[in-house]
Amino acid sequence: MCLLMIAFSAVSILLVITVFIFGEGTPIMFKYGLKKFLFSLDWYPLEKSYGLLPMIIGSLSVTGGALVIGVPFGLACAVVLTEFSSKRLRRLLKPIIELLAGIPSVVYGFMGVVILIPFIRDRLGGPGFSVLAASVILGIMILPTIISISIDSLEAVPRSYREGSIALGATRWQTTRMVMFPAAKSGIIASIILGMGRAIGETMAVIMIAGNAATIPQSPLDPVRTLTSNIALELGYAAGEHRQALFATGVILFIIIMILNTIANLTSRKRKP
Amino acid sequence: MKILIPPRTEQNVMRSVLWLLTAITVFILFFIIFYVMKRGLPVVSLQFLSSNPAEMGKAGGIFSTIVGTIALTLLAILIATPLGVGSAIFLTEYTRENWMTRVIRFGSECLAGIPSIIFGLFGFILFVTKLGFGWSLLSGGLTLAFMILPTIIRTSEEAIRSVPYAYREVSFSLGSTKWQTVTRVVLPSALPGIATGAILSVGRSIGETAAVIFTAGSSLHLPTSLFSSSRTMSVHFYILAREGISMNNAYGTAAVLIISILSINILAYTLMSRFMRKYC
Numbered sequence: 004m005c006l007l008m009i010a011f012s013a014v015s016i017l018l019v020i021t022v023f024i025f026g027e028g029t030p031i032m033f034k035y036g037l038k039k040f041l042f043s044l045d046w047y048p049l050e051k052s053y054g055l056l057p058m059i060i061g062s063l064s065v066t067g068g069a070l071v072i073g074v075p076f077g078l079a080c081a082v083v084l085t086e087f088s089s090k091r092l093r094r095l096l097k098p099i100i101e102l103l104a105g106i107p108s109v110v111y112g113f114m115g116v117v118i119l120i121p122f123i124r125d126r127l128g129g130p131g132f133s134v135l136a137a138s139v140i141l142g143i144m145i146l147p148t149i150i151s152i153s154i155d156s157l158e159a160v161p162r163s164y165r166e167g168s169i170a171l172g173a174t175r176w177q178t179t180r181m182v183m184f185p186a187a188k189s190g191i192i193a194s195i196i197l198g199m200g201r202a203i204g205e206t207m208a209v210i211m212i213a214g215n216a217a218t219i220p221q222s223p224l225d226p227v228r229t230l231t232s233n234i235a236l237e238l239g240y241a242a243g244e245h246r247q248a249l250f251a252t253g254v255i256l257f258i259i260i261m262i263l264n265t266i267a268n269l270t271s272r273k274r275k276p
Numbered sequence: 277m278k279i280l281i282p283p284r285t286e287q288n289v290m291r292s293v294l295w296l297l298t299a300i301t302v303f304i305l306f307f308i309i310f311y312v313m314k315r316g317l318p319v320v321s322l323q324f325l326s327s328n329p330a331e332m333g334k335a336g337g338i339f340s341t342i343v344g345t346i347a348l349t350l351l352a353i354l355i356a357t358p359l360g361v362g363s364a365i366f367l368t369e370y371t372r373e374n375w376m377t378r379v380i381r382f383g384s385e386c387l388a389g390i391p392s393i394i395f396g397l398f399g400f401i402l403f404v405t406k407l408g409f410g411w412s413l414l415s416g417g418l419t420l421a422f423m424i425l426p427t428i429i430r431t432s433e434e435a436i437r438s439v440p441y442a443y444r445e446v447s448f449s450l451g452s453t454k455w456q457t458v459t460r461v462v463l464p465s466a467l468p469g470i471a472t473g474a475i476l477s478v479g480r481s482i483g484e485t486a487a488v489i490f491t492a493g494s495s496l497h498l499p500t501s502l503f504s505s506s507r508t509m510s511v512h513f514y515i516l517a518r519e520g521i522s523m524n525n526a527y528g529t530a531a532v533l534i535i536s537i538l539s540i541n542i543l544a545y546t547l548m549s550r551f552m553r554k555y556c
């Protein structure tokens with residue numbers, strides 16, 4: 004009986020978190036109207052104007068950018084490690100890539116500040132702190148997630164599929180493209196969605212490199228503020244309605260993440276009936 | 277008309293492209309570590325590790341942040357491990373797959389996907405303000421414990437599941453009860469696997485910033501009780517780097533941070549592979 008209660012700890016923590024975030028965040032959303040929150044461009048907390056649209060677009064743009072960079076590299080690594088490399092190399096590289104998932108996000112952000120931002124500022128123009136910088140760093144940060152889950156799903160494809168295809172005279176690449184990818188599709192999609200969730204939820208690295216201007220970026224070289232950085236930047240000193248508006252930001256982030264998690268959960272469940 | 281590329285050529289082209297992308301990825305990941313080490317290691321000395329930060333971190337070492345990190349991580353592990361292992365025992369030994377296990381798994385998977393800043397917000401509103409713990413080790417430890425719980429549940433569950441069923445049958449045939457079997461046979465055999473999960477969570481807690489900065493605060497003093505605010509290494513590094521206080525000390529802190537996390541992860545990895553070799 005005692006164990007049963009413990010077993011529900013994760014679920015109850017999830018519920019408590021939901022209750023507290025929504026409890027703090029939703030009243031102000033309804034007070035000013037959901038429409039204003041979601042579609043107004045003006046984030047001026049001092050004048051009681053809480054429009055989150057720039058941050059929503061900011062989060063989506065850096066996440067999109069991160070996927071553009073992270074997905075091709077991540078899938079390439081996964082394919083090379085499962086299809087085009089010797090067993091020994093795989094044994095060596097896979098743990099290394101997984102170990103690197105442990106590098107803290109602040110370190111990635113710092114690398115962005117000292118290497119990437121001067122490079123963008125000098126070569127491409129703009130302030131350097133930009134959508135582009137955030138996308139590149141987030142793209143690197145989601146690599147371990149994409150690589151290890153894709154590898155797992157590629158390895159879960161029965162050997163006979165690959166052998167059958169090669170016996171029919173297909174090359175390794177044809178086998179990968181026409182047999183392995185379709186067979187491992189749901190796992191690969193789940194890996195991309197989880198990577199996306201990681202990119203949307205990342206906070207500290209993004210604050211350090213994205214520039215944090217609460218405006219809609221016009222080009223990849225413009226600074227941007229995401230939902231997560233909006234919370235972290237202002238929570239330290241916010242009070243009253245301003246703080247509630249930050250919790251409302253959390254509510255929106257929470258909903259986006261929950262939708263992504265549910266999709267990832269459903270796609271990967273289909274794989275193993 | 278479709279241009280036909282011979283499959284062999286196509287394969288060779290694709291193979292080179294894929295290898296190139298992989299090489300770039302591995303290079304970037306290594307580059308980050310070497311870059312930080314090259315600049316950070318010269319800063320690290322016994323003096324740096326054992327003296328407290330002075331002038332907001334501009335001078336001095338990182339001793340109090342090391343203590344803060346260890347205290348916070350220990351606290352989180354001590355809270356999360358019993359909950360996580362208990363959940364895993366229930367899921368594996370005391371129930372069949374039914375709606376309840378599905379709810380528990382779904383809850384734990386969702387919890388795993390929640391970004392750390394949301395945990396930070398939650399810990400801030402519940403522990404720091406509503407319960408009045410203030411910015412303290414206790415608030416931070418509880419928040420971190422909630423964050424690492426899903427990892428511990430999942431790894432413990434896998435570890436317990438991989439203990440061969442014969443072990444349990446022998447124990448039952450000797451007349452022991454279910455609980456005796458679990459505590460004296462299953463858990464000891466699954467211990468390395470469970471430890472792996474706990475160690476991985478330690479690595480994650482050490483690197484965490486967003487959830488900690490709003491719950492444990494950023495005081496530079498040595499923590500004296502559960503209710504004193506304390507700064508962890510990653511928060512210290514973040515503040516040094518972001519406010520440009522001292523790049524040298526920032527690199528030094530980053531080097532210590534990376535070395536500790538990598539060695540913890542390597543430890544977890546070796547434990548895991550040894551455990552896997554034993555049972556699989």
